[in-house]
Amino acid sequence: MKLSIPLTDIMIAPGKRFDPAEYTEQDVITRIKKLYGVIAEVMDIVVDGGMVHISFRDATPEKYAEAIKKLAKGVDAAGKGRLPEALKLFQEVLAVIPENVAARRNMAKVYLEQGKLEKAKQHLQGCLQIDPTDVWSYVILGNIYVNKEGNLDVAAFYYEKCLEHHPEDAMVLTNYAGLMTQKREFQKAEILFKKAIKIQDVPNAYYGLALLYRMAGEDDAGKSVLETMFVRIPQQTLPKEFAGIYAEARNLYSELSKEKKH
Structure with a gap:
C-alpha cells in the first residue's frame, strides 16, 4: 500500500499542524516515524x-485475508457490546495490517466506550x-473535545x-454548526445549519437550527423550520438512531407552540 500526504496535513499535536519549513528532510522523516510509532516499523518514507x-x-x-475477516468479526463483537473480544480482534488485525x-x-x-x-x-x-481525509476520525475527535x-x-x-476535505458533508456541517452555537457565533451557526x-435532509440540522432561532427569540422561525422537517422527513422513514432527535424536535415544537399562545 502506498500513500502520498501533504506535509501540512501531518499533525504533531491536537490542533497543531506540521511545519516542514522548520526541519531538514531527514528531520522530517525522523519526526514522522516518531509520530507514527509502531507503524513506522513497516513503512518506507520519502519526502x-x-x-x-x-x-x-x-x-x-x-494473512491479509485472515486479518480482514477478523476486522469484520471485531466490528460485530463491538456492536454487540463484547468490547474485550472486539479489542483483541482489532489488535490482531493491526499486527498484520x-x-x-x-x-x-x-x-x-x-x-472511548471504555472511558x-x-x-x-x-x-x-x-x-x-x-x-x-478520514471523516469519522475527525468527527469523533471533534466530539471528544466538545463533549x-x-x-x-x-x-x-x-x-x-x-470540512477542508469534505465541504459537502452534511453531518460534519451540522456538528460544526452545533459547536458554533455553543461558542455563541450564531450567524456562522445559522449559515452552517442551512448549508x-x-x-x-438531516434531522439534527433542522433541530439545531430551530434551537438556534429559539435562543434568538425567533419562535416563529423555529416552528417553521420544524414544520418543514416534519414534512420532508416523515418519522417512519428514519433509521432508529434518529428516533431520539425526532422526539426532541417534537417536544421543541410543542414548547414553541405553547410559548406562542402565551
Whole structure:
C-alpha cells in the first residue's frame, strides 16, 4: 500500500499542524516515524516537493485475508457490546495490517466506550496520520473535545480540517454548526445549519437550527423550520438512531407552540 500526504496535513499535536519549513528532510522523516510509532516499523518514507510518500510493506495475501475477516468479526463483537473480544480482534488485525484505518478507528471507539479517552485519541490521531481525509476520525475527535473535554477551539480545528476535505458533508456541517452555537457565533451557526439542510435532509440540522432561532427569540422561525422537517422527513422513514432527535424536535415544537399562545 502506498500513500502520498501533504506535509501540512501531518499533525504533531491536537490542533497543531506540521511545519516542514522548520526541519531538514531527514528531520522530517525522523519526526514522522516518531509520530507514527509502531507503524513506522513497516513503512518506507520519502519526502519530496512538500509531499510525504509512504509505502507499507504488505502482508502475505493469506494473512491479509485472515486479518480482514477478523476486522469484520471485531466490528460485530463491538456492536454487540463484547468490547474485550472486539479489542483483541482489532489488535490482531493491526499486527498484520498496521495501516488499516478501519481497525484503528474501531479500536478507538472501543476505548472511548471504555472511558479510555487518551488511548482513543491516540488511535484516532493515528488514523489521520495514515489517512488525513478520514471523516469519522475527525468527527469523533471533534466530539471528544466538545463533549468530554470542553475544549471548543481544538474541536473546531478538527471539524474545520474535516470540512477542508469534505465541504459537502452534511453531518460534519451540522456538528460544526452545533459547536458554533455553543461558542455563541450564531450567524456562522445559522449559515452552517442551512448549508447542511440544503445538501441533505438531516434531522439534527433542522433541530439545531430551530434551537438556534429559539435562543434568538425567533419562535416563529423555529416552528417553521420544524414544520418543514416534519414534512420532508416523515418519522417512519428514519433509521432508529434518529428516533431520539425526532422526539426532541417534537417536544421543541410543542414548547414553541405553547410559548406562542402565551
